[in-house]
Amino acid sequence: MEEAGRLGVLSREERKALEKAKILRQEKERDTFRRVSKILRKSEADRTKDEQEMLQQCEDTVQEMKLRKSKRDVLKRKQEEVLDDPDELKRKVKLLSAAVREAKHMVIYTGAGISTAASIPDYRGPNGVWTLLQKGRIVSATDLSEAEPTLTHMCIAKLYEEKLVNHVVSQNCDGLHLRSGLPRHALSELHGNMYIEVCTICSSLREYIRLFDVTERTALHRHGTGRLCHKCKGELRDTIVHFGERGTLEQPLNWKGAEAAAQKADVILCLGSSLKVLKKYACLWCMNRPPNKRPKLYIVNLQWTPKDDLAALKIHGKCDDVLKLLMEELNLELPVYDKAKDPIFGMSTSLRTEEAESHSRKLIAPPKVSEVLNQDQESSEGSTSVLGGWFGRGCSKGRKKKR
Ligand SMILES: [Zn+2]
Numbered sequence: 001m002e003e004a005g006r007l008g009v010l011s012r013e014e015r016k017a018l019e020k021a022k023i024l025r026q027e028k029e030r031d032t033f034r035r036v037s038k039i040l041r042k043s044e045a046d047r048t049k050d051e052q053e054m055l056q057q058c059e060d061t062v063q064e065m066k067l068r069k070s071k072r073d074v075l076k077r078k079q080e081e082v083l084d085d086p087d088e089l090k091r092k093v094k095l096l097s098a099a100v101r102e103a104k105h106m107v108i109y110t111g112a113g114i115s116t117a118a119s120i121p122d123y124r125g126p127n128g129v130w131t132l133l134q135k136g137r138i139v140s141a142t143d144l145s146e147a148e149p150t151l152t153h154m155c156i157a158k159l160y161e162e163k164l165v166n167h168v169v170s171q172n173c174d175g176l177h178l179r180s181g182l183p184r185h186a187l188s189e190l191h192g193n194m195y196i197e198v199c200t201i202c203s204s205l206r207e208y209i210r211l212f213d214v215t216e217r218t219a220l221h222r223h224g225t226g227r228l229c230h231k232c233k234g235e236l237r238d239t240i241v242h243f244g245e246r247g248t249l250e251q252p253l254n255w256k257g258a259e260a261a262a263q264k265a266d267v268i269l270c271l272g273s274s275l276k277v278l279k280k281y282a283c284l285w286c287m288n289r290p291p292n293k294r295p296k297l298y299i300v301n302l303q304w305t306p307k308d309d310l311a312a313l314k315i316h317g318k319c320d321d322v323l324k325l326l327m328e329e330l331n332l333e334l335p336v337y338d339k340a341k342d343p344i345f346g347m348s349t350s351l352r353t354e355e356a357e358s359h360s361r362k363l364i365a366p367p368k369v370s371e372v373l374n375q376d377q378e379s380s381e382g383s384t385s386v387l388g389g390w391f392g393r394g395c396s397k398g399r400k401k402k403r
Contacts, residue, residue: 113272
């Protein structure tokens with residue numbers, strides 16, 4: 001304020017002179033930065049006497065540059081993917097299996113990293129959707145309808161069946177947890193499910209589970225799918241929660257289930273998530289309790305996560321590798337995905353004849369009769385580079401609100 005007031009009484013020439021002096025000062029600073037940076041890149045032995053003197057004179061600049069470099073290094077290290085060596089991995093999985101056996105109420109949080117084996121791109125890995133968009137690259141999608149539950153999805157369903165896991169909270173929209181056979185009540189799909197469209201006009205939320213990606217016409221703040229509710233004729237909407245949106249749908253988000261599970265949890269296992277979004281949901285971490293009363297945290301992820309320092313154990317491994325070892329440790333048979341048992345086929349609502357043309361996405365091929373469908377599939381094979389409606393869009397549009 002004072003500065004502005006003082007500038008207010010200056011003449012036009014004086015203001016111009018001040019502005020010019022400021023520009024010159026900035027230019028000089030930039031020049032000093034460039035020169036210091038060049039000197040610092042040399043080894044100490046190679047620096048001339050003049051250069052050494054310059055470093056001494058520009059102590060502040062040198063400090064500032066060192067600080068910037070260390071920040072850059074930290075950032076780079078956080079993005080690197082690290083793999084524990086096989087012996088280390090085994091040792092850690094033994095610890096994890098002990099925790100799983102002893103847990104009274106275990107909750108699993110999953111992210112895109114558990115689906116990469118199903119060739120669904122993750123968000124923040126080196127080739128993740130978010131990373132590529134940040135670099136201004138174009139993201140092309142593999143056809144998501146061809147993805148099937150991975151070994152990790154199947155192992156999680158098995159652990160639930162064995163009553164070793166109580167609830168699963170997922171950030172993934174790919175619907176693969178549901179397709180692995182995990183019951184709805186044990187699952188919270190916090191960011192939606194690409195196969196589910198809902199009518200929010202009908203008094204109790206009416207769900208339509210489809211065998212195709214329903215998000216083809218939807219985007220950030222635009223959720224209408226173009227199809228109508230069979231009961232009330234209102235427009236259906238997708239269930240996807242984009243970056244910057246707040247998810248309020250009861251299903252498939254099931255926030256109630258997620259919160260209740262987190263409150264009861266004594267062990268939380270995070271699989272394949274950068275936790276950058278999940279960490280913002282305070283209710284999932286019991287952060288209102290003193291540290292020793294919070295659930296024990298086990299993290300499996302290749303990259304750094306913001307919860308690493310709070311974790312009882314951090315495993316740098318691929319989820320499929322870790323889960324395979326874990327099943328061995330627990331003496332459980334490795335489950336295999338069987339399309340004939342995929343519950344989505346039984347849950348899905350067929351399109352009516354007049355709705356047949358309402359989408360152009362490939363269907364999840366049903367078991368056995370897949371040969372019959374070949375003809376239909378061939379006609380849409382050219383469209384595999386179409387960007388899936390739910391990912392990519394709105395990725396950098398602000399942050400999610402705290403819950
Ligand atoms: Zn309706």
